[in-house]
Amino acid sequence: MAFTEDLREASEIIRSASAVTILSHIDADGIASEAILREAVSRLNIQTRSVFLRQLEPLMMKWVPKDDTLKIFVDLGAGQQNLIEEHGLSDDEVLILDHHISQPSNIEYRQVNCLPYGIGKLSAAGIAYFVAREMDAGNRDLAKLGVVGNVGDMMAREACGLVGPAREIALDGVTAGNVRITTHDLNCYGLSTRPIHICLSYSDDPIIPGISNNPNGAQAFLERLGITLREPDGRWRVWEELPDEERRTIASAIVEQLIAHGEPVNRIFGESYIFPDEAPRSPLRNASEYATMLNACGRWARPDIGSSVCTGDRDLQYRKAEHMLRHHRSVIRELFQYILDTGVARTDNLQWIHTGDRFPDTIVGIGAGMALSKLDWKRPIMVFCTLPDDPEVVKVSMRTVERVVARGIDLQAALCEASERVGGAGGGHAIAAGAYIPAGTEEVFVREIDDILARQSSSCAENS
Numbered sequence: 001m002a003f004t005e006d007l008r009e010a011s012e013i014i015r016s017a018s019a020v021t022i023l024s025h026i027d028a029d030g031i032a033s034e035a036i037l038r039e040a041v042s043r044l045n046i047q048t049r050s051v052f053l054r055q056l057e058p059l060m061m062k063w064v065p066k067d068d069t070l071k072i073f074v075d076l077g078a079g080q081q082n083l084i085e086e087h088g089l090s091d092d093e094v095l096i097l098d099h100h101i102s103q104p105s106n107i108e109y110r111q112v113n114c115l116p117y118g119i120g121k122l123s124a125a126g127i128a129y130f131v132a133r134e135m136d137a138g139n140r141d142l143a144k145l146g147v148v149g150n151v152g153d154m155m156a157r158e159a160c161g162l163v164g165p166a167r168e169i170a171l172d173g174v175t176a177g178n179v180r181i182t183t184h185d186l187n188c189y190g191l192s193t194r195p196i197h198i199c200l201s202y203s204d205d206p207i208i209p210g211i212s213n214n215p216n217g218a219q220a221f222l223e224r225l226g227i228t229l230r231e232p233d234g235r236w237r238v239w240e241e242l243p244d245e246e247r248r249t250i251a252s253a254i255v256e257q258l259i260a261h262g263e264p265v266n267r268i269f270g271e272s273y274i275f276p277d278e279a280p281r282s283p284l285r286n287a288s289e290y291a292t293m294l295n296a297c298g299r300w301a302r303p304d305i306g307s308s309v310c311t312g313d314r315d316l317q318y319r320k321a322e323h324m325l326r327h328h329r330s331v332i333r334e335l336f337q338y339i340l341d342t343g344v345a346r347t348d349n350l351q352w353i354h355t356g357d358r359f360p361d362t363i364v365g366i367g368a369g370m371a372l373s374k375l376d377w378k379r380p381i382m383v384f385c386t387l388p389d390d391p392e393v394v395k396v397s398m399r400t401v402e403r404v405v406a407r408g409i410d411l412q413a414a415l416c417e418a419s420e421r422v423g424g425a426g427g428g429h430a431i432a433a434g435a436y437i438p439a440g441t442e443e444v445f446v447r448e449i450d451d452i453l454a455r456q457s458s459s460c461a462e463n464s
């Protein structure tokens with residue numbers, strides 16, 4: 001069967017349902033997926049209810065209703081079909097829309113998954129959008145949320161832009177009028193909200209000598225170019241509002257800086273996805289900052305607020321989301337500082353730290369990624385933390401950078417293999433992955449991962 005046929009079938013299944021329960025994940029992709037489906041389903045006047053899950057695991061199954069609604073699992077489910085089966089759900093009441101590796105089960109649940117079709121750079125929100133478009137061509141306005149999900153799930157990372165079907169979604173958004181694609185934009189975070197020097201200092205891919213992680217250096221660099229950083233009223237200017245000429249001046253100076261230091265220049269430009277229907281300089285103005293806001297809502301246990309923002313709330317729920325975003329950022333900064341102040345332990349192939357119960361488990365991965373930019377980027381970072389509700393389990397988060405992945409390091413594979421050996425379970429992506437392992441196995445785990453990473457880099461060296 002072709003991918004488009006699967007989409008058509010899923011759309012028929014939803015259209016013929018009398019009521020729908022959407023079960024989704026709490027991250028940006030999961031929230032965007034849920035919002036797309038909820039909107040598309042309610043436009044058909046079919047009743048919907050949503051349930052957000054941290055992940056689909058035995059302890060969470062009590063939130064999966066046993067009623068006569070159609071249960072749509074989105075951004076999760078493919079890898080947990082045995083749990084769905086054990087829960088007693090039959091094949092005719094389940095639809096899975098997912099982009100994670102599928103696990104075989106006795107019951108063949110109806111499913112749209114892009115992976116068997118060789119589509120690797122598409123998020124669940126992307127699949128949800130294609131299903132919604134199949135349900136009604138008038139749902140093209142939801143492409144914007146598909147873009148948020150794709151960018152939130154790092155689908156634009158490797159190629160510095162969305163590719164294949166994910167780019168088709170961005171183009172649908174352009175047609176619908178609520179997405180603007182800027183090619184050859186700066187590949188930095190915070191283009192719409194951050195003072196320009198702060199935005200430049202966020203660049204960690206590539207590292208720009210004297211500018212990355214160095215806001216003062218970035219400011220001096222811009223001043224030398226004669227760029228005014230503030231408006232006459234004192235407000236900091238943001239990258240998105242700079243005229244093309246100033247952008248070109250800055251971009252070519254960065255390129256010179258990179259060349260002077262022998263750094264590659266190919267990753268400094270990327271595509272950005274701006275939402276012209278959102279307020280200028282707001283966190284919803286571009287896809288990656290929008291995704292951060294949704295992640296903040298999810299990580300502070302209010303994915304429903306992010307979801308309301310997705311479907312248009314700009315009043316009370318939006319203000320709550322803004323508040324969570326600020327809180328999210330300040331706790332991440334604390335964690336980042338904690339990692340740098342405390343220091344990491346090093347083995348040959350990785351660096352690691354145990355943060356215990358100091359920070360919420362939902363943000364340690366982000367903090368790890370940020371700290372890596374100030375540490376030795378060649379060695380992946382691993383952070384352990386305890387879970388507030390379960391002393392027997394430790395959460396592991398690992399992060400690395402694209403250049404290390406390009407050399408053959410795959411954190412998802414490493415974490416899956418090592419956690420299986422200590423009686424845990426892992427998942428994620430080559431560049432960012434996580435696992436849950438039994439408390440007390442941390443040291444063995446570090447050694448296992450160290451060995452696996454050594455093997456991955458040597459087998460890559462052999463192949464090249």
Ligand SMILES: [Mn+2]
Binds near residue numbers: 029030075099
């Ligand atoms: Mn996802």
